[in-house]
Amino acid sequence: MKLPIPTGRKLAGITGSLLIVLLSLFWLHTDNHMVTGIRERLERIAYDLRLSGNPFGEQAPHPAVVIIDIDEHSLSTEGRWPWPRRTLSRLLEQLHKQGVVVSAIDAVFSEPEPNPAAVVARQLGVESDPALSRTLTRLAATLDGDTELARALGSHDIVLGQLFNKNNYTKGRLGPPLRITNPAQVAAVAIDTMPGHTANLPLLSEAAPGAGFFNITPDADGQLRRYNLLIAHNGKLYPSLALETLRLYLLQDEITLGIEQIGEAQELERVLLPGTLEIPTDERGRVIIPYRPPQGMFDYLSASDVLNGTADPRKLRNRIALIGSSAKGLFDLRSTPLHPQFPGVEVHATVIAGILDYADIRRGLRFPHEPKWAEGVNFTAMILLGLLLSLTLPFAGVGWQLLINSAAAGSLAWFSYWMWSAQHLVVGVTSALMMVLALALYNLVIGFTGEVLSRRRLKEMFGQYVPQSLVERMNRSLEEFGFEGDRRQMTVLFADIQQFTRISEDLPPRKLARLLNLYLSQMTRIIFEQQGTVDKYVGDMVMAFWGAPLSDAQHARHGLESALCMREGLEALKPLLAAEGLPAFEIGIGVNSGEMSVGNMGSIYRKAYTVLGDSVNLASRLEGLTRYYGVTIIVGEQTREGQGDYLFRRLDRVRVKGRSEPETLYELVGRRRDADAPLLQGLERHETAMTHYFAGEWTEAQEILRQLSRDHPGQGFNRILLERLTAHPSGKLPARWDGVFNHTSK
Template identity: 40%
Template sequence: MRRYLMRWFLGSSIIVFFMLHVMSPPSSLFSWQFIHNLERDLYDLRLNVAAASVVDDRVIIVDIDEKSLAEIGRWPWNRQILSQLVDRLFIDYEIDLLGLDIAFPEADNSSGWSQLEVLANTLLKDQDGFLAQLPEIKKQLDYDQQFADSLHHRRVVLGFSFATLESRMENVQAGLLPEPLLTAEEVRLLPLKYESANGYIANLPLLQANALGAGHFNVSPDVDGVVRRVPMLQAYQGDLYESLSLAMARVILGEPTIELGLEKGSGGYHRLEFLQLGARKIPVDAYLRTLIPFRGPQGSFPYLSASDVLKQRVSDPQLLKDKIVLLGTTAQGLLDLRTTPVATVYPGVEIHANLLAGILDHQLMDQPAYIVGMEWIILVLSGVLLLFLLSLLSPLWATVNTVLLVTGIVWFNVMVWEQLNLVLPLAATLLMILSLFLFSMSYGYFIESSHKRAMAHLFGQYVPPELVDEMSRDPSSFNMRGENRDMTVLFSDVRGFTTISEGLEPQELSELMNEFLTPMTRIIHEQRGTIDKYMGDAIMAFWGAPLRDEKHARHALDAAMGMVQTLEAMQPQFKARGWPEIKVGVGLNSGPMNVGNMGSQFRIAYTVMGDAVNLGSRLEGLTKQYGVQIIASETTVAAVPEYAFRELDRVRVKGKDLPVVIYEPLGARDHLTESVISELVLYETALTHYREQHWELARQLLLQLREQSPERLLYSIYLERIDYFSHNPPGEDWDGVYTFTTK
């Protein structure tokens, strides 16, 4: 009896542990972060499972993508182009409503109109002829007015952004805010709880005055950095401003006002539960945020390149007719990519498209206050039932009943999600069931030292001992299961290895490779890299796993530069021993990769796979074509802004349809000499002329560059291409991409 009482006491302690968590506010002593972390993961899992697979063509995203930037020019575009884009959408394609996921806080001075105004008031103020022409000149050069005119009397909702504490833009005030949805006087009388912004980046008064309305495009990342919610109402200086999706929904539904749905307790109204928009309820949490109803990964809504719209290349104009359009960007350099439950890189503009569709479809998830009570009841009932069963049943039947209980709770949770749009917490209940089961089976504890030994056994052959020690401090965070991560891969290969090997005896060749591979490996380890494998004379390494590395691209690039420099320093030593000179080619690429234990039942290895890995291998092979020792992809270059690079080419490698821009690293920007900078500027000018098909201008500059640096193969490559294209023009639609048909 005493033994059973102790078992019930310890089992009940586990139940009480989770009950305290459920009943405690998130910031209290009895609220445990690891349960909240799991809850977020389970929410993401349910969201992905329930996501619709059908593309919603009611909302079209006009995308300022890499293609648009390449064709139209770098951002920001002048407002004349934007006014043309708006006119195209409303006149040529007859859209219904346009929302802009972009703010325009500053005047556009790219036309030179502001300088002309200064001259008109100073040096040319007495020139009657000039002053008489000034109004007409203004029509041509006042791009802000042209843009404002394109918005006037059209259904256009502008976007703007609030500066929160996390954004590090304290007290920024740019542009003009629209009229608030609720003023500070109205809000003061309501029992609302919210986080106030400390600044804003809005639109020019001229633009705001000509638009139908405006909404903020702020998002609200959770503590793990994942965007799951958007503040439907954002406070600033006591006033409440609506989100972009809410502002667009009000226009579409013809609902000028919003009513507040307040929960009434014994002491009066004390919490806002939802926003009433006509017949639609928009559920919000205590901080006025709404869960984003993601339809799926990127592409749940049709995308059209902004350049295609501007140049009237949309294949089916009916796709846009009477549709809702969101203008936003997916270009990496424009910083509107978010981490979401459905994708680690997700366009911010599609977040607003999901919210707008959810409002129109009555498909917004809710977490009302009574959810806590439901979770508490389920927790207590399932805990007591399981504790009773586990104390009576054999291990086999205890396992069967535990699985059945988990299945029933998950089924009920999913039904509530799908039928009632309610997000019922799940993590605490599942963890409690698991804890009770492990406790009952006497299998709940693991010895820390065994984890460390296992960590060294698993990863010791791949990473240096220092990293194994670092990983051992938190062994539960590391395993060899496959997962997708953003990483950088390096491929290195010895040039002319076959010739080298034929000229040496087997023993000498072995010594040579040992002398070569040892310092190369040391450099990779010093830069926190993981050796994947040696392939004869080749090395494959990666950064970002098993230990996460936010600077994986920089560390990989430093390793590549260090390998080349060290090899050059070793050449006198090789020469003294009668060995041939060794040159290497190194390819670097960053991107999402699958990492983990992979192989067969006969042999398995911790390695990386995926398109990003294959591209890294292809880039290593291209070093021979361009006469350079290191080639880095555009994704690696974007992640290391402190380095200077020479753009080599836009290429389409074998096995990939999409082109990639490749670069040669030159070193830290602040260490470049004047001669290198001058040569780089001249080369970039030649490259621009080449891609604009100004063959003779490009030829003259490249000849000058080749005369300055005759050892650089790159200039001769482009001169040969120019000779060919001069006699065989590539056509107006030529994209400047060179396609390689071999590895």
């Protein structure tokens, strides 16, 4: 099989497409700040779309996590925030009294709470009154909220919040760092480092069993999608609020860093709580926040209800309680892909619930994450799809291009969503999708531009030579033909005015032009009606063909029908010619079928869509022989084959000038449906005479031909054959008789 060599628009399509693939690969791997920003923004959009599909399904409120909400109702009941530490102590005591396992506070207490007794002593200046001073001092000890809160913290598993920052400002005392089973590798990983912190009072920090930071760094668009499990500070690792809460909940004393060797570098891949949880992370120790659409997938209990003892105890027993606020006035509402105002405390709850649900190695579950091989999948998809589309789109029409591109983009999108929903894996394919989109747009533009130019070229080239309906079909089926040369089976027709030289000499130029316009318009209309293409006009000669530019399985039939209609059209034209004082005339028509070369041919200065070949030359010779045989239409053997709806008369077997192979000539008499009995009988008698003639039975042939000449004196071909026979005395056959007559003139 010979593969086509792409040229022109197809070559431009392939070249441009491959360039787009290379640029797309550069786009994927470049560190350019602007490109990276756009690429990450697109991945964020894709992630948000995946998330909106609710891959985790509709779920009931999580059974292990409850949120104690310092809501508007609590603020109106207990007063504005911050609440007295004694109130917080009561809240914590109530929670653990109701069976809460671990409490975590999404807040930091870096400032001591003012003691009412100490404030009074300072305002009254009791130094001069020792008795009053001692009384207020004793009272201050009983009213110390910090001490009471510290007592509550030390009595239960409670995690305090703390905050890291990127400046060197420090305040308060940090909770204890994480105990790592492989501490020697901490320095090798790229966990975010922050030198500053805002932590709790030393009294509180020492009393609490744990502390975790509640920093959540948004993406560039301000939305929260990833969550730091770890932050490095002064060479040590500190846990997030979620990780520290889980550590206490699962009774773990230490964690393990899952570190992999990537080339010469070491990268963090997971955080393990030995024997229980395996949490996949990125190299910075971040996890994807496994949001649970819609918002509200956790039980919310109003803090005031807990304090008043009216909260449902079933929602507290054996649970993790996260204390935070959904009140707008406390400014802890964050922007997330799910909602522009999402409680910060629920973000921590979401991470805790997701880790409990999807990171339990004992249950073989997989926490949502982006695997290390995701970029390789994207890269491979871009190469394979890029090459495939580059080599197919330029050869496809607009409709097929849309189908192919839709299939490619749909497959990528389906694969990415399936990996997320079924495997909980983030496999970003936006770069590959962008490449497919770029290839689609480029090839559609190239294809559309090419089609517009082709249609314009078609109209310019064929508008005057083919019927409008055929031009419209060509516009709808551009792929069926090309301007390049081609060889195909076709039919060609030549029509010429007989004695035109004499007519042109007798008529003034204006009348001659009028005669030609009337004649050529009539003939062209007929050719167009039969779906033919007018090749050219040369003076009074009309050349037309069928089978190109669009294929025509009935090209021979259309050529024959055109010839008959042209003969009939000339008869209809004669009254109009007479009315305008123009002479009547006869025409000769030659029709032949066979293999021909067709295409846009000519020089660099001028080209024309035309046909060439031996079959074309023979049709021209046949038209010239109409005058010799005294008939209007002569057709070749191939044109006659299989045309049972028409009547033909065998005229001769000849070898025309310039052609070595003999050809049997037929007169196209008419349509079979229009024939009467005398005509059919005459054709049968003529065929009998021709059979005798070619068999060398000249006496029998002469007898029939003489009778036909008497009955039809106008049929000159009978006379021609009789003269040919009488030229041989006594009916003596010439040597090597084959019935072929050699024409020595055109």
